[in-house]
Amino acid sequence: MDFTFTEEQELFRKAVREFCQKKLAPKAREIENSQRIPDDVIKGMADLGLLGMTVSPEYGGAGADPMMAGIAGEEIARADVTCATAVFFLVQASWGYILDRYGKKEVKEQILPKVTKGKAFLGIATTEPDAGSDLGNIRTIARRVGEEYVLNGEKMYISGVREVVKYMEEGGGFLTLAKTAPERGTRGLSFFYVPLKGTPGISPTYVEEWGRKGISTGGFALTEVKVPVHNLVGEENRGFYMAMEGFDYARAIISVVCAGATTAALELGMDYIKQRKAFGQPIGRYEAIQFKLAEHYAKTDAVRLLGYRALWMLEKEQKENKYSRFEVTKAVAEAKMLAPTIAFDAMNDVLQWYGAFGFTAECPVEMGLRGVRSYMWAEGSTEIMKIIVARELLGKEFIAYR
Numbered sequence: 001m002d003f004t005f006t007e008e009q010e011l012f013r014k015a016v017r018e019f020c021q022k023k024l025a026p027k028a029r030e031i032e033n034s035q036r037i038p039d040d041v042i043k044g045m046a047d048l049g050l051l052g053m054t055v056s057p058e059y060g061g062a063g064a065d066p067m068m069a070g071i072a073g074e075e076i077a078r079a080d081v082t083c084a085t086a087v088f089f090l091v092q093a094s095w096g097y098i099l100d101r102y103g104k105k106e107v108k109e110q111i112l113p114k115v116t117k118g119k120a121f122l123g124i125a126t127t128e129p130d131a132g133s134d135l136g137n138i139r140t141i142a143r144r145v146g147e148e149y150v151l152n153g154e155k156m157y158i159s160g161v162r163e164v165v166k167y168m169e170e171g172g173g174f175l176t177l178a179k180t181a182p183e184r185g186t187r188g189l190s191f192f193y194v195p196l197k198g199t200p201g202i203s204p205t206y207v208e209e210w211g212r213k214g215i216s217t218g219g220f221a222l223t224e225v226k227v228p229v230h231n232l233v234g235e236e237n238r239g240f241y242m243a244m245e246g247f248d249y250a251r252a253i254i255s256v257v258c259a260g261a262t263t264a265a266l267e268l269g270m271d272y273i274k275q276r277k278a279f280g281q282p283i284g285r286y287e288a289i290q291f292k293l294a295e296h297y298a299k300t301d302a303v304r305l306l307g308y309r310a311l312w313m314l315e316k317e318q319k320e321n322k323y324s325r326f327e328v329t330k331a332v333a334e335a336k337m338l339a340p341t342i343a344f345d346a347m348n349d350v351l352q353w354y355g356a357f358g359f360t361a362e363c364p365v366e367m368g369l370r371g372v373r374s375y376m377w378a379e380g381s382t383e384i385m386k387i388i389v390a391r392e393l394l395g396k397e398f399i400a401y402r
Contacts, residue, residue: 003305005071013071019048020079028080031214032367036167037085046118050076050089053116054097054249059108060116061096066252066311066318069093073253074304077260081368083375084214086257087159088121094250095124095175098242099193102234107193111173120172121163124250125155125194125220126243132157132377133384135177135240136186140222142178149192149232151178151225157207159378161218164196165204171197175246176222177239186240191233194225201225211370245325248332250379252314255307255335258343258372262300265343265365266293269350276353289353296346303342306335330392337385340375347372 005013023044031037045051050072055061062068073093077086092115099122100108114120131137140153155176164172173195181188196202202225206218234242270293273284283289310331316322347369351358358365376382391399 005067009067009071012068013075016048016050016072016075017078019044020075024076024085025079028082028364028367031080031084032082033213035213035216037088037214041085042088042118045089046116049116051116051118052092052096052112052122054093055100055112055116059100059112061100061112064093066249066314067308069249070253070256070308070311074256074260077257078264080214081261081264081364081371082212082214083257083261083368083371084212086261087212087215087378088163090250090253090257091124091159092122094246094253096122097249098191098246099175099233102191102242103193104230104232106228106230107233111193111195114170115172119168119170121160121168122172123158123160123164123174124246125158125174126177127157128154129156129219133381135189135243138177138179138189140176140178141182142180142190142192144180144229145226147229148226149229151176151192151194151222151227153178154219154221156205156219157217158219159215159217161196161204161220162206162216171195173197175233177243180236180239184237188237189239189243190236191239191242192227193231193233194222194227196220199225209374211367212374244329247379248310248314248329251332251336251385252307252310254375254379255310255332255339256304258339258375259300259304259307261368261372262296262303262343262346265347265350265368266297266300268365269293269353273353276355283353292349296342296349299338299342300346303335303339306331307339310335326392330389333380333385333388336375336380337382337389340372341382343372344369344376 049062053062053064054069056063073086073090076089115122128138142149142151173193176192176194177189179188180190201223203221209217273289274282276283313323313328313331317328347365350365354363357363
């Protein structure tokens with residue numbers, strides 16, 4: 001057992017950290033207030049090979065493995081604690097991998113080079129107004145008509161809608177889950193790549209969130225939306241399984257993203273408690289604060305290790321078929337289950353150390369608190385993670401939800 005990163009991974013981390021601390025960190029508040037990631041940051045990420053980095057070199061990616069993607073995600077979150085830039089990164093890393101692995105050549109040639117150049121955004125659209133964790137309950141329908149599929153339905157609470165419609169030079173689109181055999185439940189779901197910008201029948205909407213504001217959240221209605229047959233990703237009626245694979249990838253990255261953002265918050269807090277004095281001495285000398293710091297630092301380290309273990313197992317599954325899908329899913333769920341809560345609790349205590357300043361919009365940690373809170377829902381709620389872990393411990397016969 002070796003807990004060290006390889007020389008290549010360490011060099012990569014150093015390069016990403018240098019870029020993020022120099023180009024991204026100074027703009028974190030601007031990103032939150034303007035509700036947009038600046039074009040020069042996106043270009044810089046693309047130039048460094050971070051966008052769609054899991055995509056094959058044939059389409060402009062680096063063919064990066066999960067560990068490398070995790071390192072990038074952690075460093076991005078350390079620089080932008082709001083987690084908006086991390087979402088922009090990890091969604092495209094996770095679902096870019098799925099499209100690269102299962103998509104038809106025509107679609108990959110159409111969108112992936114634009115993603116890796118920072119010209120387009122690739123997102124995931126599974127959630128609906130009345131269906132989130134229960135994917136079998138989605139209402140979006142896709143029916144084949146000749147050499148096209150026709151989609152009808154609505155997606156909601158999707159990251160990156162405004163980016164695709166308004167901000168990205170060449171738009172982009174979403175891997176969109178729809179029912180192709182409604183009578184078969186989750187075994188009748190299929191994935192389609194649906195471009196948004198300029199597609200007849202697409203009606204985008206936007207919602208205002210109270211955190212992670214640098215990347216938009218919204219939805220889109222699909223009314224008789226037509227896509228070519230080759231926009232089907234993978235096989236018909238296999239969408240659920242690809243969705244679970246993509247969610248595992250995203251959840252594992254989220255775990256180390258939370259660790260990165262929490263580390264940044266704790267470092268800010270440590271700087272403050274060394275300087276802030278109360279009753280004649282720095283408040284960092286008081287055990288009430290020291291004990292909290294020690295606990296949060298240890299828990300953050302634990303989450304980081306769980307996250308990288310999950311990413312490592314994911315890599316071994318992909319390259320060596322060393323672990324089963326269920327073993328990987330359990331490891332991922334353990335990390336994702338704990339990471340946002342530990343991050344939120346740590347940041348909440350750091351804000352307490354700041355006193356009244358912690359309740360102002362000028363305090364950078366408040367952006368992080370709101371950002372990591374989103375991960376208790378995003379890419380699978382904390383409760384769903386607990387169900388997954390318990391399922392793997394007790395057996396499928398103890399699943400209460402079918």
